[in-house]
């Protein structure tokens with residue numbers, strides 16, 4: 433039986449999402465339904481779907497509650513092709529804005545909102561440009577997969593970066609080369625990571641550092657969504673990769689320019705090792721009601 437599903441459209445630096453509320457975990461979010469919602473001509477349109485579900489209502493939420501009993505809400509993120517992703521850096525800021533505006537959560541000035549995800553609990557707080565999320569620990573993957581992309585003149589070595597979801601960052605020659613890549617075609621990685629990867633094409637700034645802040649330009653092809661105007665975890669991976677390539681003395685603060693705007697990335701020491709935080713805007717655009725088949 434078709435049923436009505438209220439939704440909110442949101443975006444962060446142009447990475448756009450369809451958000452739905454399902455507090456008791458009753459919605460069967462099949463890949464077909466996600467694809468229909470994200471379809472830009474026949475549906476609402478989006479790079480992904482975000483379901484707000486109470487952590488206690490789903491099995492995956494149990495780990496979040498064990499880590500942080502105050503993580504009442506779980507961000508269930510799906511890519512536009514219906515696949516499940518571990519994490520979404522732009523999505524978590526938009527999710528926080530959604531919870532607050534729906535009256536589902538409260539964020540006192542100076543406090544943090546813990547949000548359950550498949551990569552653990554992440555604290556979100558207000559920031560100058562919108563929200564900042566502590567995305568936790570990260571790691572560089574071994575190996576240098578070769579990256580081929582349409583209109584990229586040569587295959588270039590990439591650097592695998594795991595920020596909860598998988599990324600491969602590849603530096604290209606200059607802005608002209610960055611713009612010329614045709615990301616309507618899926619970049620080819622060799623060897624191909626089993627679970628796929630988001631691929632970030634970056635141009636480090638010249639100069640790289642201005643007033644202590646590193647600068648990067650980036651385009652991205654997202655696993656499960658294609659080229660997007662922005663990828664938050666991708667910006668984090670890009671900053672980590674460029675800092676790694678720059679070596680000793682490279683900054684811990686980065687400004688990443690993506691087609692949809694600017695994101696801030698900051699690495700900082702925490703009790704369990706270095707964490708990385710992502711800051712940027714998060715907007716809700718419109719509300720509606722979908723008829724779901």
Ligand SMILES: N[C@@H](CCC[C@H](N)C(=O)O)C(=O)O
Nearest residue numbers: 517520521522597663664665
């Ligand atoms: N756009 C997101 C990342 C969404 C998930 C990604 N496509 C994946 O499959 O890992 C972001 O802002 O981080």
